[in-house]
Structure formats: C-alpha cells, structure tokens
Amino acid sequence: MATTLKRLIALLIISTAVTSCGSGQNAVTRNFKQVTDGVEAQSAEIRLRNVLIVKTDANDAVLVGTLVSWSDEPDAITGISINNIPATLSAPSFDLVKNKPVIFVGDSANADAYIPGLNKVAGERIPVTFTFATASPVTVDALVLNSEGFFKDLVRVN
Structure with missing residues (x-):
C-alpha cells in the first residue's frame, strides 16, 4: 500500500x-496568441492581423490580412514587399484612419497586394514588409498557403 x-x-x-x-x-x-495561420504585428497604433500569403495556381503571391489603426492621427500604407519584392498594389497608398480597416482579399476587401512568380511552397514562411507614412516599417514572417479550401476563389479588388 x-x-x-x-x-x-x-x-x-x-x-x-x-x-x-x-x-x-x-x-x-x-x-500563445496566434489563433489562425496568419501572423500578427504592430507598429505604433497600427495593428496587423491575420497576415499570410496565398500562392495561386499562376504562382502569384497574394497578400491576405487586415490592418487597423487605433490612433486619432491618420497614417497610410505607402508600400508593401512580399519575399523582398515590391508588391503591385491596387492603389499608390492606403489610408489608415481610426477604426476603418484596410482589408486585403475577401468579400470585404478594399485593397490588393501581390507579386508574380513566387518560388516558395505551401508551409514555408516569407518576409512581408509594410511601410507607412508615419509609423515605423513592420516585417512579419508570413505563412505561404495554397489557393485551396477557403482561399480557392480569392476575391480581389482589381
């Protein structure tokens, strides 16, 4: 016993x-704070949420994610690079105004960013850098996903 x-x-x-x-x-x-495949980051009062990359059948790398400003002072996204290549954007800049999200991909999308010819496979991580008019640049290691399942039919702005 x-x-x-x-x-x-x-x-x-x-x-x-x-x-x-x-x-x-x-x-x-x-x-642990990451609850999706996307990564999160912050620069000043700008929050980056669910940032990831979807590789299309044409080997384009399409940015998915949402940016929201919590600041009373406006800012703007002035550039994005994906895998160290400047992304093609649907506008020269995207205004970041308090509680007005900038959404990349999806039914509510109001912005697009992509690069052609991504030579990475699903499961790898690549750098995505956001530059702003006022806030400091932010680089995240975003997961690459194939365009299947939820991302099968990407809804883009342009």
Whole structure:
C-alpha cells in the first residue's frame, strides 16, 4: 500500500512538471496568441492581423490580412514587399484612419497586394514588409498557403 502511494505521488509530481500544470501565470502556453495561420504585428497604433500569403495556381503571391489603426492621427500604407519584392498594389497608398480597416482579399476587401512568380511552397514562411507614412516599417514572417479550401476563389479588388 505504501509503495503504491509513493508511486502515485511520484507520478503526480512528474506529470505536473512535464505538462507545466501548476505553472500558474507563468505557463508558456498561456502566452500563445496566434489563433489562425496568419501572423500578427504592430507598429505604433497600427495593428496587423491575420497576415499570410496565398500562392495561386499562376504562382502569384497574394497578400491576405487586415490592418487597423487605433490612433486619432491618420497614417497610410505607402508600400508593401512580399519575399523582398515590391508588391503591385491596387492603389499608390492606403489610408489608415481610426477604426476603418484596410482589408486585403475577401468579400470585404478594399485593397490588393501581390507579386508574380513566387518560388516558395505551401508551409514555408516569407518576409512581408509594410511601410507607412508615419509609423515605423513592420516585417512579419508570413505563412505561404495554397489557393485551396477557403482561399480557392480569392476575391480581389482589381
């Protein structure tokens, strides 16, 4: 009986240590914030959400994501590069006004950015850099996805 109790206590201690249960506010899993395939970032009061790249059947790299400004001062997206190549944009710049999102791809899209000839495969990550009129540039490592499933029929602005 005593041996069984000791084994049970040892098993409980080991399982707690291995799974980080009992880590409380310092648990590593508590700090995960990415809930989609897209990445998130921030520059000043500009939030980048769900940024990823969809590779089309024609090997174009199409930007997917949403940018929202929380600032009372307007800013603008002045450039985007995908895999270190300047992207073709549907406008020379995109105004960032408080709570008026700039959305790349989808039914609510109001902006487009893409590059031709992407030589990466789904699952790889590539750099995507956003430059702004006022805020500091931001570079994220965006996941490349194939144009299938949800992204099968991309709805673009242009």
